[in-house]
Amino acid sequence: MVVFGGTGDLTHRKLIPAIYNLEVEGLLPKNFAVVAIGRRDLTDEDYRNKKYEGIKDFSRFKLDEAIWNKVKDRIYYKKLDFTNAEAYNELAPYLKGIDTKHNTGGNRIYYLAVAPEFFGNIVENLDRAGINHIKNTWQRVVIEKPFGRNLESAEELNTKIVNVFKEENTYRIDHYLGKEMLQNIMVIRFANMLFEPLWNNRYIDNVQITSCETVGVGSRGGYYEKSGAMRDMIQSHMLQLLSLIAMDKPSNLDPNTIRDEKVKVINALKELSEEEVKENVVRGQYGANNNEKGYREEERVAKDSETETYVALKAEVENARWAGVPFYIRTGKKMPKKSTEVIIQFKLEEDRLYFNEDELLPNTLVIRVQPMEGVFLQFNAKEPGTRKKIAPVHMDFCQNCQVGINSPEAYERLLYDVMRGDATLFARWDEVSASWKYVDGIIEAWKNDRPQFPNYKSGTWGPKEALDLLDEEDRKWLEV
Numbered sequence: 001m002v003v004f005g006g007t008g009d010l011t012h013r014k015l016i017p018a019i020y021n022l023e024v025e026g027l028l029p030k031n032f033a034v035v036a037i038g039r040r041d042l043t044d045e046d047y048r049n050k051k052y053e054g055i056k057d058f059s060r061f062k063l064d065e066a067i068w069n070k071v072k073d074r075i076y077y078k079k080l081d082f083t084n085a086e087a088y089n090e091l092a093p094y095l096k097g098i099d100t101k102h103n104t105g106g107n108r109i110y111y112l113a114v115a116p117e118f119f120g121n122i123v124e125n126l127d128r129a130g131i132n133h134i135k136n137t138w139q140r141v142v143i144e145k146p147f148g149r150n151l152e153s154a155e156e157l158n159t160k161i162v163n164v165f166k167e168e169n170t171y172r173i174d175h176y177l178g179k180e181m182l183q184n185i186m187v188i189r190f191a192n193m194l195f196e197p198l199w200n201n202r203y204i205d206n207v208q209i210t211s212c213e214t215v216g217v218g219s220r221g222g223y224y225e226k227s228g229a230m231r232d233m234i235q236s237h238m239l240q241l242l243s244l245i246a247m248d249k250p251s252n253l254d255p256n257t258i259r260d261e262k263v264k265v266i267n268a269l270k271e272l273s274e275e276e277v278k279e280n281v282v283r284g285q286y287g288a289n290n291n292e293k294g295y296r297e298e299e300r301v302a303k304d305s306e307t308e309t310y311v312a313l314k315a316e317v318e319n320a321r322w323a324g325v326p327f328y329i330r331t332g333k334k335m336p337k338k339s340t341e342v343i344i345q346f347k348l349e350e351d352r353l354y355f356n357e358d359e360l361l362p363n364t365l366v367i368r369v370q371p372m373e374g375v376f377l378q379f380n381a382k383e384p385g386t387r388k389k390i391a392p393v394h395m396d397f398c399q400n401c402q403v404g405i406n407s408p409e410a411y412e413r414l415l416y417d418v419m420r421g422d423a424t425l426f427a428r429w430d431e432v433s434a435s436w437k438y439v440d441g442i443i444e445a446w447k448n449d450r451p452q453f454p455n456y457k458s459g460t461w462g463p464k465e466a467l468d469l470l471d472e473e474d475r476k477w478l479e480v
Contacts (some may be wrong), residue, residue, distance in 0.1 A: 001415075002095065004082050004122055005113035006036025006047070010144070014175075015113065016051045016075070017059040018411040023071050024061045027416055033074040033102040035095065037082055047077035060409055074102060082114070082122055088129035095131065106137035109418055116146055120160040127164040142171045142418055145236050146227060147427075150443070151436035158429055167429055171418050176237040176340075177425040178410030180399065181369045185244045185342070186258075188367065188375065195365070196249065198346065201325045205362060208328045208343040208478060209241050211369075212335035216286065216293065216458070217309070221300035228307045230283070233331040235439040239266060240427065242327055245342055246317050255424040259431060266434040270316040277445035284310030284463040286334040287454030294454050295333075306451055309333045312466035313442075326473070330466060334458040340369040343478050361392045364478065374398035 001019075003011055022028040036047060052072070056063050078094060080087050099106050110126065112119055123141065126132050132139040141161065148154025161170055176182060189196050198204070211233060217224045224232065243262035250257045272280060286309050288294040295301060295309050310332030317327065346363040366376040377395040382388065417425055455463040461477070470476050 001032070001109040001111060002035045002037065003111045003113055004037045004118070005111075006077060007038035007040050007042075008113055010113045011036060012051070012054040013058045014409070014411045015111065015415070017055050018409055018415050020055045020059055020063075020068070020071055021061055021409065021412050022416060023067055024064070025412075028071075029419065031103045031105070032419075033076065033098050033104060035076045035078055035098055037078050037080050037091075039079065039081060041079060042077050044075070044077050048072045048075055051075060082118065082125070085125045085128060088125045088131060092129050092131045106134040107139075108132070108134075108137070109140050109142060111142045113144060116144075116148075116157075119143060120157055123161050123164045132164065138169065138421070139165065140169045140171060140418055140421075141165045142173050144173055146231060147172055147236075147432055148436065149226065149231060151433060151440050154432060154436050158432070162429070168423070170429075171423060172427040172429075172432060173414055174236050174240055174425075174427055175410040175414065176369075177240055177427075178412075178414040179340075179369050179373075180413075181367055181373045181375075182241070182244065183413070183425070184375075185367060190249055200321045201323055203346055204325055205345045205347045206326045206328060206475060207242075207245060208345070209238060209245070209330075209341075210343070210477075211237060211241075211331045211340040212338060213333050214335060214338045214459075216295065216334050217298050217301070219299060221298045224309075225301060225305060225307050229309055229311045229331055229333070230439055230443060234311055234313070234329065235435050236427075238329050238331055239435045239438070240431075241342065242266075242315065242317075242329065243431070245344075246322055246327070248321065253424075255422060256428075258424055259428045263428065263431045263434055264319075265317055266431060266438065268317050268319045268322075269438050270318050271438070271441055272445070274445040274448065277442050278449065280314040280469070281442055281445075282310075282312040282463060282465040282469055283308035283446070283451060284312075284332065284456045284466070285451070285453035286310070286332075286456055286458045289457035289459050292334065292458035294458065296454065306453060308451070308453075310456065310462045310466070312462060312469055314469060326475075328470060328475075328477070330462065330477070332462050336459055336461060338371060342367040342369070345478065360390055368398075371400075372398055373400045 003015060005011060016034070019028065019034060052068065055068065076098060078091065080091060095108070098104070110132070112122055114122070143161065148157050189199060243265040246265045247261040248264070250261045285295050285305070285307065288297065295307070296303055296305050301307075310330075312328070312330040315327040315329060317325070344365040346365075348360065348362050360380055361378065364378040368374050368376065374397045378392050380390050381393045383391045414425060417423070467477065
């Protein structure tokens with residue numbers, strides 16, 4: 001595995017600890033090695049010592065010296081200016097030497113843990129130097145988001161990448177899809193007769209997808225000014241979540257069959273006119289509150305910035321399964337709590353016996369993704385006693401609340417899948433392009449409508465208009 005950006009934060013906090021944890025679990029191949037590419041002047045030993053500290057700080061397993069000794073001798077550091085095409089002529093024999101030493105057979109994963117503007121340059125330089133042209137081997141490339149900043153730039157980047165690696169060897173990573181409970185969504189739906197027959201517009205009233213953070217942008221103000229919540233969260237994480245929830249049952253578990261069903265959902269999203277964007281999409285930006293800074297006071301953020309840190313929208317999937325069911329999506333920074341969850345609210349039975357019971361609440365299924373991982377089901381039952389009173393009762397399974405349960409980090413699962421060539425949890429190009437097409441339409445409509453920012457205080461649930469979005473349809477954001 002060749003990591004461009006080997007001295008960066010992602011490699012230090014996520015990638016190397018993930019590799020260590022795979023070794024703990026016995027999942028790391030014996031013929032495996034890591035070459036970290038960076039511009040700093042470090043020896044292999046210097047680099048290993050830094051990653052040793054990173055594993056102590058960020059691994060989910062306590063550092064075991066015996067296991068670390070198995071891993072460290074397979075980690076190498078190569079100083080290289082990856083923007084210089086000539087430097088790749090030096091890289092080629094170096095990697096060949098690692099292949100020979102660790103018997104990797106020339107099979108390689110190129111992980112681009114660098115700023116997006118370098119993706120195309122690195123891929124083209126690998127191609128020019130012939131580094132990825134090794135007969136009877138596989139060569140895969142892993143791309144971190146953001147994949148472009150609109151459909152046009154994404155298409156340009158995609159052309160560069162697939163011309164070199166082809167689509168089947170391109171892994172567009174979205175760490176959300178590596179989270180344990182997201183992988184569980186398909187199992188919950190398709191392995192339980194209890195849910196799948198009801199998973200449609202006849203029984204479901206609405207779906208709510210929330211991903212909120214308590215923190216602001218911190219030191220990422222420069223990046224966030226170019227992206228905002230729509231590009232950073234909706235285009236990738238949130239639409240991926242929606243497609244998993246709304247997809248039809250695939251005919252089998254083949255990665256491409258699953259992704260075929262997901263892309264059908266994104267293509268079926270109703271395109272919003274400029275007027276419909278005003279009615280169905282709310283954007284916000286956090287302001288100061290007590291000792292909390294507002295977005296415009298953050299580092300490397302313009303004092304008059306119109307970048308959104310919050311988005312709430314009503315989406316509609318125009319197909320037979322979901323016609324008439326609203327999908328409410330919201331994501332924001334500086335919220336009251338950190339959570340990612342999907343809430344499926346079922347309809348109340350129209351011809352019901354307990355029509356006059358004020359306490360009768362709709363059945364609700366909650367899939368909690370983070371920080372809690374689990375499933376929560378609310379249904380109605382009679383309270384104990386002589387009075388015929390109905391009350392909601394709960395079935396609650398929390399996976400990471402149990403003693404001894406330490407769910408794998410998303411990057412562990414995703415790296416393991418890349419090694420095995422399983423692309424199920426990675427976005428295919430047609431998914432990415434369909435997502436950008438949907439999001440670009442909203443962003444284009446925003447150009448003619450200047451926002452009044454900031455419009456919500458740090459530590460609150462966003463602008464009032466986000467509540468109105470549901471109030472107008474006699475619904476509300478659910479907190480369960």
